[in-house]
Ligand SMILES: NC(=O)C1=CN([C@@H]2O[C@H](COP(=O)(O)OP(=O)(O)OC[C@H]3O[C@@H](n4cnc5c(N)ncnc54)[C@H](O)[C@@H]3O)[C@@H](O)[C@H]2O)C=CC1
């Protein structure tokens with residue numbers, strides 16, 4: 001199925017990056033956009049990464065072959081309901097949400113007569129809004145496509161080809177499996193960062209120490225993650241509640257093991273643990289998947 005017109009709903013970091021990447025990589029494809037925020041629509045028009053920015057969701061998706069919903073996961077159902085009256089019968093609907101099972105169910109419910117092929121580009125930064133996006137965001141990064149059972153194969157192929165054209169490597173998996181994997185690799189790390197930065201700032205108030213002023217590199221990395229969008233991450237934790245809570249349970253148990261080793265002076269246990277985690281980091285770098293490249297997230 002050839003995609004000649006794409007509509008993007010939600011023109012923040014990810015929506016605007018998709019639009020920019022389409023313009024850069026698929027120059028023949030027309031891009032229409034819509035955002036619920038008046039200010040974002042004004043900014044998007046000024047930045048010019050869409051061919052047209054509509055004032056309504058249904059108007060934006062008219063004639064689109066592919067619609068990409070790029071709103072917070074808690075807003076996907078509203079966004080799907082708003083585009084429904086404007087969709088072509090054969091339009092494919094996708095999204096970029098960070099959690100998938102709940103979003104897939106909401107989209108299928110709102111758009112029962114359309115091919116809905118959810119996706120998650122595992123690429124982003126701590127920034128948000130239309131000015132934060134950039135065309136190369138998806139280069140060499142994974143995009144996980146989670147087709148529901150019985151999804152039309154031509155629509156799955158179209159979404160896969162779309163993300164590959166934007167530079168991503170595509171993997172297909174079940175939505176529930178996606179949510180378990182991402183709970184470990186993305187959602188829990190964000191929760192830990194939000195926790196540690198909050199704890200450090202409270203400690204600073206209590207002790208009047210200079211925790212933040214003299215923070216070492218590790219803490220600075222956490223502050224970058226903890227600067228991520230509050231609304232987006234509120235929605236991710238509410239949407240992926242079960243997988244996050246299961247992962248958090250395991251994390252708490254492991255933290256208790258380390259706590260015990262420190263209290264007991266069990267240096268061998270600590271060293272063995274840290275040696276294992278160092279090997280994991282090295283194998284990630286060897287596979288060429290080092291997200292901590294020096295300029296990652298600082299391109300704009
Ligand atoms: N920030 C990141 O690094 C990544 C985010 N994602 C996912 O991408 C989606 C978008 O996130 P960002 O672009 O980072 O957020 P953002 O905050 O930069 O942009 C979201 C935009 O959606 C708009 N919006 C909210 N409700 C709407 C509605 N009903 N209709 C139309 N527009 C609406 C907002 O006004 C805002 O401009 C989220 O689902 C998030 O989980 C996926 C990968 C990475």
Ligand SMILES: O=C(O)C(=O)Cc1ccc(O)cc1
Nearest residue numbers: 098121122123124125126297
């Ligand atoms: O900025 C970072 O380090 C990220 O982890 C970005 C990110 C945030 C959410 C996603 O669903 C995928 C990637």
